[in-house]
Amino acid sequence: MRIGELSARTGTSRRLLRYYEEQGLIVSQRQVNGYREYDEACVDRVLQIRGLLDAGLPTRIIKQILPCLDKPRVIHFSDATPEMLATLECELTRMTTRIEVLTRNRDAIAEYVDAVLEGDRRKSEKASTGN
Structure with a gap:
């Protein structure tokens, strides 16, 4: 899906989605025409990021714990x-x-x-x- 659809589905501005990508919180693939292409999992990931931000966690902490979140409420962070x-x-x-x-x-x-x-x-x- 393109950034506009991801924005609409998550209620997150395109600018903020680009910021999340810049911070390494989400990733996209670039199409030949240069458009960003996000996979379906990004919807849940963006909602998860927004929830963590709303809870008051800074993006630097979110970036560290996101890879450890297998599913909601399960964190594996051995190091x-x-x-x-x-x-x-x-x-x-x-x-x-x-x-x-x-x-x-x-x-x-x-x-x-x-x-x-x-x-x-x-x-x-x-x-x-x-x-």
């Missing part, structure tokens, strides 16, 4: 350096904290929405009974 492990532990702690904050915010918003809907329901009931 991890102490620096790499420390970085990943720091990122893990940061993500866990972020998840806790997001969970609290989600719960607060859900409670607010429930309260507003309950208030609206009560108003509708009063209006329909004439009280």
Whole structure:
């Protein structure tokens, strides 16, 4: 598939896809006319990269762990350096904290929405009974 299709299927701009390629995160083959050609596996790879970026991992770390990701949630990284492990532990702690904050915010918003809907329901009931 060409870059436009990959962009559409992943919701990732063409510019960002070229950046991922420049960083060695994805690869393409060049056609005779110079167009980039990506294989089907790039769709999942780009989505995986975006998820890792959204989680806060920098591209330099993503580049190191991508080859170790056989499938989602399975990482085989037998030659991890102490620096790499420390970085990943720091990122893990940061993500866990972020998840806790997001969970609290989600719960607060859900409670607010429930309260507003309950208030609206009560108003509708009063209006329909004439009280």
